[in-house]
Amino acid sequence: MTLSVYNTLTRQKEVFTPLVPGKVGMYVCGMTVYDYCHLGHARVMIAFDVIARYLRHRGFEVNYVRNITDIDDKIITRANENGEAFNVLTERFIDEMHKDSASLGIEMPDAEPRATAHIDDIVALIETLIDKGFAYPAANGDVYYSVRKFDGYGKLSGKVLDELEAGARIGVDEHKQDPLDFVLWKSAKPDEPHWESPWGIGRPGWHVECSAMSKCCLGNTFDIHGGGPDLKFPHHENEIAQSEAANGAHYVNTWMHAGAVRVDGEKMSKSLGNFFTIREILDKYPAEVVRFLLLSSQYRSAINYSEESLKESHTRLERFYNALDGVEVGAIEDVENDFSARFHAAMDDDFNTPEAIAVLFELARAINKAEGAEQAALAGQLRYLGSVLGCLQSEPKDFFQAGAGDEADWIETMIQQRLDAKKAKDFAAADAVRDTLAAKGIVLKDGPEGTTWIKQ
RNA sequence: GGCGCGAUAGCAAAGCGGUUAUGCACUGGAUUGCAAAUCCACGUAGGCCGGUUCGACUCCGGCUCGCGCCUCCA
Secondary structure: OOOEEEEOOOOEEEEOOOOOOOEEEEEEOOOEOOOOOEHHHHHHHHHHHHHHHHHHHOOOEEEEEEOEEOOOHHHHHHHHHHOOOHHHHHHHHHHHHHHHHHHOOOOOOOEOOEHHHHHHHHHHHHHHHHHOOOEEEOOOOOEEEOHHHOOOOOOOOOOOHHHHHHOOOOOOOOOOOOOOOEEEEEEOOOOOOOEOOOOOOEEEOHHHHHHHHHHHHHOOOEEEEEEOHHHHHHHHHHHHHHHHHHHOOOOEEEEEEOOOEEEOOEEOOOOOOOOOEHHHHHOOOOHHHHHHHHHOOOOOOOEEEOHHHHHHHHHHHHHHHHHHOOOOOOOOOOOOOHHHHHHHHHHHEOOOHHHHHHHHHHHHHHHHHOOHHHHHHHHHHHHHHHHHHOOOOOOHHHHHHOOOHHHHHHHHHHHHHHHHHHHOOOHHHHHHHHHHHHHOOEEEEEEOOEEEEEEO
16 A cells, blocks of 8 residues: 655645655644644644654654744743743743643654754855845845745745735835845844844744754755644745755655634634633543544544534543453554554545544444454554554543542442442432432443443 | 635534445434443435536536635644
8 A cells, every 4th residue: 555645735645755765754843932832733733743653653764853933023022021031931831832742642753943952054044045146134134035036936835926916915124125025034123032143133034944944854855844724825935935945955745734723613823812722621621532533534624623522522532442441452453454454544545534533433343242352352453553543542441530530439439339229129229329420420330340430 | 806725414524436434413122120331223415506427425617605825823
């Protein structure tokens, strides 16, 4: 089977062929760290987490780079508001981001370059662009990229320069030679964080950071570049312009963009203010439920977030953990069967997680029907294939009883009371106990090995 | 205005030119003291109008509606 991946640049699925056989270089635009991550960030992180996991599962040696933008206007503004140094702010939110991603089961990237640690690379890249005539320093100390000098501008986003120019929303800046030019280096205002450069003290523009860091970590040309849907233009378009002009080499083979997370049909975003942070959701729902929800639709399609969708995600997971509950799980490994073939075919088709999950549901049904060694083998397979998605790794008991807190002892006492009542054939008393527990969201399950309970 | 994406059963969400997606919800049955879980059974869904085809949800054209980008944004 071949792996095919949708490439934003060509707008079609292509057979994935890495530059170096067996190896994949992947760069994903990460966070600007001035606030907590929201669900939209989670979507991108989880999408590319699964992509990296699957590529590795398929035997590729993956070098996954996800940058951190730790200097930027919003960071400076927020730090000033808080009355703290910008790097104190960014350190804190980098820490919080790591906590959020860890709780969502997201594996750490192989490298997490920070913009402020690559100022030299950025300055060198800008110098190259000036030398080659693609950029110019302005009188105010800024350096701009001359968009019209780059022939391929617009090839990723499908924008046409003259159409952009016709748009009335481009802010005109007296220092720019063309309104469409974008900033590579921003001169520092008084009291702003700054670094030395040939054009005076200042800080890098956002777009050039990624060109410099990706070059540093992965070279002039690499396999996959990913990011959120709103980065396609202008961010990624500008990266192409910078990198290809400076390096004289094709920049990225496969561009991948995750779909948006919406709330009530509108994109979740900081600017609209309609965002839910990861941690406020994790306050109410287990992390796996959130992860599973985001994998329940294909990574490129838009997904509408709601409490309802989280609840359904939880119910869906219950089916898996019910299949695993009380079952002897065999070796955690794949089994050569139809489930495996279909799971891999789905993932090979542009990482079609909803289709892969559908196969896992059928596998769960097979586990429910099977017995003995066959059941154990299938359960091991479910655990194994689940791990490729970073799901289904909890103990069923932990999944079902999560959120019960310190009620466990009391629940056990109540269960014993009910067992005594049942033994005495006092079913009314037994049912009363169950109703009491049910009122607290505790559902009892009588099985051959005694009574267990789940917290709903 | 420019460019692009989407419209699938009650809900969510996939594949596919002709054969059951999948899950949740619903209904009936088996099982259970009663439940829970599980199993079995149960849904002719594919925005609208044309076209291609022996046959289209699936390809082509038009329309309508929704969304995204065109400004910082994952």
